[in-house]
Amino acid sequence: MDVFALDLFNPPSAPQRRGRAADPWGLWRPMTDPSWVQTMSAWHPHSAVSRSDDGKMLNIRFETPGFPRDRLNIELNDDRSVLTVSGNMRKETSGEANGQANGAESNPWASVEERQFSQSYRLPRDADVEAIKASYEHGVLAISVPTKGPDALPQKRSIAIEDKDAGKETK
Numbered sequence: 158m159d160v161f162a163l164d165l166f167n168p169p170s171a172p173q174r175r176g177r178a179a180d181p182w183g184l185w186r187p188m189t190d191p192s193w194v195q196t197m198s199a200w201h202p203h204s205a206v207s208r209s210d211d212g213k214m215l216n217i218r219f220e221t222p223g224f225p226r227d228r229l230n231i232e233l234n235d236d237r238s239v240l241t242v243s244g245n246m247r248k249e250t251s252g253e254a255n256g257q258a259n260g261a262e263s264n265p266w267a268s269v270e271e272r273q274f275s276q277s278y279r280l281p282r283d284a285d286v287e288a289i290k291a292s293y294e295h296g297v298l299a300i301s302v303p304t305k306g307p308d309a310l311p312q313k314r315s316i317a318i319e320d321k322d323a324g325k326e327t328k
Contacts, residue, residue: 200272200273200274201274201276202219202220202221202244202274202276203219203220204217204218204219204220204242204276205217205218206218206278212304212306213303213304213306214301214302214303214304215280215281215284215301215302215303215304216299216300216301216302217240217242217278217299217300217302218297218298218299218300219242219276219297219298219299219300220296220297221244221296221297221298222296223246223248223272223296224244224246224272224296225246226293228244228245228246229242229243229244229293229298230242230243230244231291231300233286233289237280237286238279238280238282239277239278239279239280240277240278240280240289240300240302241275241276241277241278242275242276242277242278242298242300243273243274243275243276244272244273244274245271245272245273245274246270246271246272246273247269247270247271248269248270248271249267249268249269249270250267250268250269250270251267280302281304283304283305283306284302284303284304284305285302285303285304285305286302288303289301289302289303
């Protein structure tokens with residue numbers, strides 16, 4: 158039986174890198190990067206993609222609480238293979254709009270809430286883009302993408318190659 162002993166009072170020292178001093182701020186450096194802070198504060202709606210049991214419908218669901226319907230946008234790219242859902246919202250609350258009665262102390266603070274998102278999904282090749290439907294109810298955006306089935310996919314075909322040299326006469 159092997160026994161593993163760990164000396165808590167004299168821990169083994171970490172091997173030193175040759176030619177370079179250890180960076181004491183190495184672990185904290187990502188937290189000081191502004192792009193890291195932006196990724197932490199970015200808001201993304203919860204979304205789920207599912208396929209119906211019979212496989213003829215692709216369902217995309219977005220939970221967008223607080224977004225009015227007119228601030229959401231659904232687009233297809235030029236070749237109709239990517240569906241993009243985006244939205245932006247800006248709410249400003251002034252200090253007087255906090256329900257204070259006349260003569261009461263007003264709140265001097267104002268707040269601004271701004272949220273935006275954009276998510277893209279590659280559609281299957283057999284998607285029927287002319288029949289895509291979307292509905293919005295109680296902060297939930299539901300998009301239904303019907304599919305035509307595997308029979309509607311383009312079939313493999315061979316193309317004949319013409320021989321241009323055979324038509325020329327030799328002199």
